[in-house]
Amino acid sequence: MKARNLFWSVRRETWENRSLYIAPIAIAGLALFGFVLHLGRGVANAGVLPVPFGMAASMVLVTGWVVGLFYALDALHGERRDRSILFWKSMPVSDAEAVIAKLAVALVVIPAIAMAVALAMQLLMLVASSAIFAAKGAGATAPLAGVPLPKMSLVMIYGVVAHSFWFAPIYAWLLLVSGWARRAPFLWAFLPVFALFALEAIAFGSRHVLDFLKYRLVGAMGHAFAPGALERPITEISQLTPGTLLGTPGFWLGLVFAALCIAAAIRLRRYRDPI
Amino acid sequence: MACIEARGLRKAFGETAAVDGIDLRVEEGRIVGFLGPNGAGKTTALKAMLGLTSYQGELRVLGRDPWREREDLMLEVCFIADVAVLPPWLRVANAIDYVEGVHPRFDRAKAEAFLARTTIKPSSRVRELSKGMVAQLHLALVMAIDARLLVLDEPTLGLDILYRKRFYDSLLNDYFDGRRTIVIATHQVEEIQDILTDVMFIHRGRIVLDTTMEAFEARYVEVVVKPEALEAARAMAPLRERQLLGRSLLLFDGADRARIAPLGELRRPSLADLFVAMIEGAGERPRGAAA
Numbered sequence: 308m309k310a311r312n313l314f315w316s317v318r319r320e321t322w323e324n325r326s327l328y329i330a331p332i333a334i335a336g337l338a339l340f341g342f343v344l345h346l347g348r349g350v351a352n353a354g355v356l357p358v359p360f361g362m363a364a365s366m367v368l369v370t371g372w373v374v375g376l377f378y379a380l381d382a383l384h385g386e387r388r389d390r391s392i393l394f395w396k397s398m399p400v401s402d403a404e405a406v407i408a409k410l411a412v413a414l415v416v417i418p419a420i421a422m423a424v425a426l427a428m429q430l431l432m433l434v435a436s437s438a439i440f441a442a443k444g445a446g447a448t449a450p451l452a453g454v455p456l457p458k459m460s461l462v463m464i465y466g467v468v469a470h471s472f473w474f475a476p477i478y479a480w481l482l483l484v485s486g487w488a489r490r491a492p493f494l495w496a497f498l499p500v501f502a503l504f505a506l507e508a509i510a511f512g513s514r515h516v517l518d519f520l521k522y523r524l525v526g527a528m529g530h531a532f533a534p535g536a537l538e539r540p541i542t543e544i545s546q547l548t549p550g551t552l553l554g555t556p557g558f559w560l561g562l563v564f565a566a567l568c569i570a571a572a573i574r575l576r577r578y579r580d581p582i
Numbered sequence: 583m584a585c586i587e588a589r590g591l592r593k594a595f596g597e598t599a600a601v602d603g604i605d606l607r608v609e610e611g612r613i614v615g616f617l618g619p620n621g622a623g624k625t626t627a628l629k630a631m632l633g634l635t636s637y638q639g640e641l642r643v644l645g646r647d648p649w650r651e652r653e654d655l656m657l658e659v660c661f662i663a664d665v666a667v668l669p670p671w672l673r674v675a676n677a678i679d680y681v682e683g684v685h686p687r688f689d690r691a692k693a694e695a696f697l698a699r700t701t702i703k704p705s706s707r708v709r710e711l712s713k714g715m716v717a718q719l720h721l722a723l724v725m726a727i728d729a730r731l732l733v734l735d736e737p738t739l740g741l742d743i744l745y746r747k748r749f750y751d752s753l754l755n756d757y758f759d760g761r762r763t764i765v766i767a768t769h770q771v772e773e774i775q776d777i778l779t780d781v782m783f784i785h786r787g788r789i790v791l792d793t794t795m796e797a798f799e800a801r802y803v804e805v806v807v808k809p810e811a812l813e814a815a816r817a818m819a820p821l822r823e824r825q826l827l828g829r830s831l832l833l834f835d836g837a838d839r840a841r842i843a844p845l846g847e848l849r850r851p852s853l854a855d856l857f858v859a860m861i862e863g864a865g866e867r868p869r870g871a872a873a
Contacts, residue, residue: 315683323671391669394720396634398684399656578636 353453371421602787
């Protein structure tokens, strides 16, 4: 595993997939616009400002995760479809480096971009609220006191890192399907899960598959943050519970599943021909 | 050390053996033409040499096992597996950045100098280039890598004659230095006959001819037979007879020059003619060829 090969492999993904940063920026722009409209209409109350700040940041982060889903589904399929894999394989870059770089894009690069965009957006929101507060005579510095941005940023970084680990099996599964399917990776990725859900619902009338999925999508919130912390914007470091998250079997089982998927994806990239 | 050495190389897809026991040895510093009809196993054999497919039998490229050591092998081996495998979204400048980033033996100045002689702009994306320009770009990237072996599988397919000629001129004048080895698989035999030092014919997964060009020219001869000598010439077991502008051309394998000289005018046969003679002589039409 060579660092420069990983670096350039990640770099080339950012050339290919401009949506990685365009989508979060677009959503951040919309959120900012909505926020300004909201401030213009309402009463200047710095005490409730953290709510829109947290909500807007969450929207940007969720956009990043959704972009990551589509990215991962295409990452190992697209290069076989356009036959460019024959070019990538003519370079001294191993299949492991290529696949790990793609996983890193989904789990590290996209969340990092989304966080940077969210932070920049929050700073602009702060500037906008100062201006509007000043115009309304509520004091330009009131928002600065009302929004604990440094603490909120720490919480955001923690939450994103926790979710990168928690979501790792999802992205690893999508990469595996992307490297395996000859066509329609989207169907191959989601249809089996849906089929299981339908089978269970019809045969047993239960919904374990659905619960399992739901747990994987939102379960990390409950483990990574103190109970009840999610009802309001999280502004206190004491509300973070990394110990609980690390003590959750689902956290580790997910990582094991992710590792198996990635190992299989590396092997497939070695064996599979262009489509 | 041999550049490529194979013994009993075999690759089967289900029941059919695409490569059915190939023995070959390519020395360093040669330019080898790898010729065969569609579906003969050329591409599969080349893919095995490049670590793109698994195989049975023994295969060593620059002393390495290509399947187990592809990424290390790619430090010393370059290949163009097909025309147009550069991804459409890639910018020319980014392609250079990337290869410079991952390949320690890439010489950026060389690639840029080569591209400066073309009409390719650094800011263009591959999708905006013509097919011929994409081939030029790929060649520029590959030629700037100080490799010991270059493998080209139909590198000029679908290009017009100007681009094809320029492609091989660049290859010969700017790249080949007598130490490197080049393996070229193509159907456009006529255009590369003069640059080859060796030639191999592959048919139905086997090597049916493996010779240097010198030996080829010494062994095979074509005679434009005088009409009155036709019966005598046919009696000497030619490989193949063809008609051209009302004259009979007979191809001989290992014939005594003194005996056939009186039959008519002697010519150096083209690889294409020998190829057709050998493949048709093998009894049937090549697999995959149009009827």
